[in-house]
Amino acid sequence: MFVSGSVVLGAIVACLTLGASASAVPEERRSTLQTRAWVGPVDVEKACQVQLGEDWHAKTVGSGCYDWRCQNGRGEQKGVNMHEACVSQYSLNQCYGSCKNGVYNWSCNYDL
Numbered sequence: 001m002f003v004s005g006s007v008v009l010g011a012i013v014a015c016l017t018l019g020a021s022a023s024a025v026p027e028e029r030r031s032t033l034q035t036r037a038w039v040g041p042v043d044v045e046k047a048c049q050v051q052l053g054e055d056w057h058a059k060t061v062g063s064g065c066y067d068w069r070c071q072n073g074r075g076e077q078k079g080v081n082m083h084e085a086c087v088s089q090y091s092l093n094q095c096y097g098s099c100k101n102g103v104y105n106w107s108c109n110y111d112l
Contacts, residue, residue: 035112038091042097042106044068047085052078065099065106082106 044058048070056070058080075076082097086108094110 036098036109037112039086039092039095039108039110042082042085042108043089044080044106045083046089047080047082050088051081051084056097060103063103065101065103067103068106 048058052070052072055072056078057072059069059071059077061067061069061077068080068082070080071077072111080098083095086095086097087093090108092108092110093109095104097111098109099106
């Protein structure tokens, strides 16, 4: 899978920026703070098709973070693995999905 230069550059800039701000934190507090870099959004439609097949499409069943489903042409629904989606979409094994405040706020991140 090809990862565009802008995604890679964004991840590098995020690493440098977040690393610099973390160094301003007193050493005794650094170990308790978790710093992460934003990689990009989760393409849930693509995740459904990669994980379950071309007949599966993304669908929301509510407004919460965990209200995404994959649905096929027969109406069957299954959950979508956001962690797997992030690893697959950005080719970064340490990548994971996180959500804040609703169904459309999923993003892929990794810890620095």
